[in-house]
Amino acid sequence: MKIATWNVNSLKVRLQHVQSWLMESQADVLCLQETKTEDANFPLAELQQAGYQVVFCGQKTYNGVAIISKHAMTDVQYGLPNFEDAQKRVIAATVNDVRVICVYIPNGESVDSDKYQYKLAWLAALQAWLKDEMQRYPKLALLGDYNIAPEDRDVHDPVAWAGKVLCSEPERAAFRAMQQLGLRDAFRLFEQPEKTYSWWDYRMMGFRRNHGLRIDHILLSAAVTCTACSIDKAPRKLERPSDHTPVWAEIA
C-alpha cells in the first residue's frame, strides 16, 4: 500500500495538482494539510468521481486536513481527543489494518511568540494521544506537515536556522519523543540524496536554489513494514505550486 502526505496550501487552488498526482503516483492513501476549505465547499464529488473515498475536516482561510483513499476508511477521528482546539489540524482513519493519522502541526511563528507555546502544548497532547493510539493500533502511520526539521541535515542552512522555529531544541525533542514511542522516520530507513527537502520558501527563488527544509514526514510503528520512502519534487516544479511537495512511502 502506498501512503503519502502533502501540504497543498489551499485545495481549491491545487485540486488539479492533487488529481494529477494521484493518477501518476497511484497512491492508495493521500493525507492533505492546509486545505483552507470549509466542509460545505470541499470538492468531494470531483474526488469521488475519480474513484476515491474522502474524509475531511476544514475551516475557512486556515488549516484543514483530509484523507483521500482508494480503500474503505473506518473509525474516523476528528481532532485530538485530549486537546480543545478550534483549529482543524487532525484527522485519522483506519485503512485496511493500518491506523492512518493526518496531522498539521502548528507552525509556531517564532520561538518567542504565543503561537510557539501553543505549538509545544499541542505537541505534548499529540504525544499523549499517540501513546494510547499505538496501544490500540499496532500498525500506525503518522503523516503530515510536522513543521519540525528533525536534524541539521534536514536544513539547507543549519547555521542561519539554529534555534529558530522549526529547528529549535524543544521542537526537535518533541520529534524524538515520538520516535521513542517506537515510531520510525520512514525517510531515514533508506539511503537518501543529500539536501533533500519537502518545503521551499516561495520567496528569493527558494526552490531553484534548493533553500529548503524537510518538515513533512511519515512516521511508522514497528509493525508496519516499509519497502520505500521518497520525496517527489515534481509537483513543486509545476505552475503555481504549493510550497510543499509530496512525501510517500510503500508499506505492507
Added chain:
DNA sequence: ATGGCTTCATAGTGAAGA
C-alpha cells in the same frame, strides 16, 4: 531590509504561513 512570495480575506497602516 523584521523584508522577500502566496493564499484568503477584505478594502487594514492585512494576517499567516515557514
